[in-house]
Amino acid sequence: MDQVGYDTYCKLLDEVVKEIQGVEVKEEIDVQIDLNVSSFIPDEYIENSSQKIEIYQNIALARTEEDIQNVTDEMIDRYGVMPEEVNNLLEIARIKELCKNAYVIKISQKRESIIFNFNADSFNMEIVDTLIKKYRNEIRFSPGKEPYITYKVPENTDTVIVKKVKEFLKTIVEGK
Numbered sequence: 592m593d594q595v596g597y598d599t600y601c602k603l604l605d606e607v608v609k610e611i612q613g614v615e616v617k618e619e620i621d622v623q624i625d626l627n628v629s630s631f632i633p634d635e636y637i638e639n640s641s642q643k644i645e646i647y648q649n650i651a652l653a654r655t656e657e658d659i660q661n662v663t664d665e666m667i668d669r670y671g672v673m674p675e676e677v678n679n680l681l682e683i684a685r686i687k688e689l690c691k692n693a694y695v696i697k698i699s700q701k702r703e704s705i706i707f708n709f710n711a712d713s714f715n716m717e718i719v720d721t722l723i724k725k726y727r728n729e730i731r732f733s734p735g736k737e738p739y740i741t742y743k744v745p746e747n748t749d750t751v752i753v754k755k756v757k758e759f760l761k762t763i764v765e766g767k
Contacts, residue, residue, distance in 0.1 A: 605652050620710065622690040625699040626756065628749045630679040636670055650684050659684050675749065682753045689760035698756065703747065705756060708739045721766040726759075 637643045653659045659681055694713040699706050719732050731741045744755045
């Protein structure tokens with residue numbers, strides 16, 4: 592597991608289980624998220640490292656809002672009210688799923704800008720018009736072999752970043 596990374600390990604394990612069950616496994620887009628948001632499970636919330644790994648695995652394997660809500664409910668039942676960092680971790684899982692529907696393969700943050708890199712094979716140029724109408728001067732589109740959009744978000748709190756990224760992705764998904 593140390594050699595391939597935890598997310599990849601969970602993904603491979605999930606694929607093997609589905610293959611054994613006879614469920615068709617379609618290749619998933621591997622989305623990279625690099626936002627300046629505190630998203631982890633603090634030791635004060637879950638002290639036991641094996642339980643913590645189990646929760647991380649459940650979050651990594653969550654594919655739908657229902658899956659994420661089930662993990663949330665389980666954590667609240669077992670450990671009580673979630674700290675902000677855990678809530679952010681679940682929001683990142685939601686963002687990953689939105690990215691897959693929006694054909695975004697990577698999100699990164701540099702100071703006040705969030706960069707959305709798109710899968711060039713699936714990118715729809717018409718969405719750029721929709722985004723420009725809604726966001727005007729807040730975005731800059733860079734076409735090319737690997738298209739990306741830079742979105743300026745002046746307030747850099749965890750809550751604002753997560754909210755703005757989710758809203759932006761939902762606009763893309765709804766505009767497809």
